[in-house]
Amino acid sequence: MFYEPEKNDHGLPHAPFKSCIVPRPIAWISTMSRTGQVNLAPFSQCNILGWDPPYIMFSANTHFDGRRKDSVANAEETGEFVFNMATYALRDAVVLSSHIMDSGIDEMAAAKLTPAASRLVKPPRVKESPIAFECRHFQTMVVPCDTPGTFNSLVVGRVVGVHIDDEVIDKSGKLDMLKVRPLARMGYLDYTSVTDIFELRPEGIPDRMIIGMSGGKPGSQRQ
Numbered sequence: 735m736f737y738e739p740e741k742n743d744h745g746l747p748h749a750p751f752k753s754c755i756v757p758r759p760i761a762w763i764s765t766m767s768r769t770g771q772v773n774l775a776p777f778s779q780c781n782i783l784g785w786d787p788p789y790i791m792f793s794a795n796t797h798f799d800g801r802r803k804d805s806v807a808n809a810e811e812t813g814e815f816v817f818n819m820a821t822y823a824l825r826d827a828v829v830l831s832s833h834i835m836d837s838g839i840d841e842m843a844a845a846k847l848t849p850a851a852s853r854l855v856k857p858p859r860v861k862e863s864p865i866a867f868e869c870r871h872f873q874t875m876v877v878p879c880d881t882p883g884t885f886n887s888l889v890v891g892r893v894v895g896v897h898i899d900d901e902v903i904d905k906s907g908k909l910d911m912l913k914v915r916p917l918a919r920m921g922y923l924d925y926t927s928v929t930d931i932f933e934l935r936p937e938g939i940p941d942r943m944i945i946g947m948s949g950g951k952p953g954s955q956r957q
């Protein structure tokens with residue numbers, strides 16, 4: 735089949751676009767407003783954006799009335815946010831935190847999560863999440879939507895601090911992703927999580943590339 739998103743002429747009962755880029759990791763973003771109100775919300779339009787130094791990005795559409803979501807407004811206004819990894823064990827809290835629209839409610843408290851103090855930024859991280867990045871807002875790219883008055887905010891942050899629960903580092907020094915079991919978004923109302931890992935070792939490429947792909951030399955960001 736072929737369809738043009740502008741015409742939305744796919745003929746299917748549900749638009750297939752979001753099901754075509756899967757699985758999407760979920761950035762569970764904690765922020766603080768200028769007045770100190772904690773906010774937490776998940777965003778599946780997210781990824782890393784380089785590692786020298788590490789940047790991450792998440793993207794949020796506006797509300798129908800054109801208001802920015804709290805996570806975006808807070809990150810831009812305070813210059814700080816925290817990426818928390820969404821995991822299968824935390825799936826109910828992830829979904830709950832997305833449904834609370836009231837800027838005056840602390841979703842971390844509402845979802846009965848424990849705020850853990852960050853070291854370099856003000857917003858707390860989610861203690862129950864095994865991986866968290868403290869980030870400084872670098873830039874927001876505004877991408878227009880077709881609906882008048884609305885837009886997407888692609889928020890880029892520089893990762894200035896990385897928390898990894900020692901419990902998920904295995905004896906060889908690698909992160910045990912089967913233990914972490916990251917949660918990921920599929921299309922529709924579907925989710926998946928990491929329950930299967932396999933390694934592919936490329937042959938005939940220079941050692942420096944193998945070292946880069948497998949995480950670089952100790953202490954080096956350049957890979």
Ligand SMILES: Cc1cc2nc3c(=O)[nH]c(=O)nc-3n(C[C@H](O)[C@H](O)[C@H](O)COP(=O)(O)O)c2cc1C
Nearest residue numbers: 775776777778779793794795803804805829832834
């Ligand atoms: C798993 C999941 C992924 C989501 N991903 C996005 C996303 O990528 N972009 C977006 O604008 N909203 C996304 N949402 C909806 C936001 O989480 C929701 O609008 C939330 O209320 C925003 O909160 P805030 O205003 O406190 O930032 C997602 C919701 C869920 C449950």
